[in-house]
Amino acid sequence: MTALQISPEHIWEALAGVPDPEIPVVSITDMGMVRDVQLDGKKATVTFTPTFSGCPALRVIAQSIEDAVKGLGVPEVEVRSTLTPPWTTDWINADARERLRQYGIAPPAPAGEGLITLEAEPTRCPRCGSLNVSMTASFGSTLCKRLYVCGNCKEPFEGFKSV
Structure with a gap:
């Protein structure tokens, strides 16, 4: 797949495979951290909200997002973090809640x-x-x-x- 054949849906699918660095049984999309995906030619912009403003894994999450999108063949990736609106536990999807419970x-x-x-x-x-x-x-x-x-x-x- 070339960058021109990639859609935002492809990027969302790739991001669904990026595990939360502190809880590997859920992904960053399961946790509701990914807020937006934009494509403009050969550039993708992904905006995410960390679960905690002082999260020590911010750099790991940003690098994992960039790696996942570049792995699709997108040559230029911008990863933005935003605290507005602030992340809420209500953004965790139902399936992820059950996997958290099974994980203990x-x-x-x-x-x-x-x-x-x-x-x-x-x-x-x-x-x-x-x-x-x-x-x-x-x-x-x-x-x-x-x-x-x-x-x-x-x-x-x-x-x-x-x-």
Whole structure:
């Protein structure tokens, strides 16, 4: 395929194969990070919103996007990141939520409308499904997750914060 034969749909398909660098069972499109794909002749512009403004994987994500698009034969790729609108956990698709759960990470509850609350939303254990869980730390392996332990199966797990 040449750059002139490539459509935005081809680019979206390629980006669907780019894993989230911190959670390899979901892609950057599954997580709703890719906001826009534009083609102008031999140049592609991909705009993405990171899940967290201070995400340490920003450069990795941008390079992975560029590599995936160039892998299609597009000679010039511009990768833009934007914080407007801010990413929300509501952008995670349903299939990705289930893969997160199977991977052992409690998917976030819908963020919904309104103000961010300081109280954690009810979290279900991704292993046994129990709501009998306790938060053990406000931050997990990344700032967007919390650490929990299940009171029923006694397993520790991470859960996404709803934003």
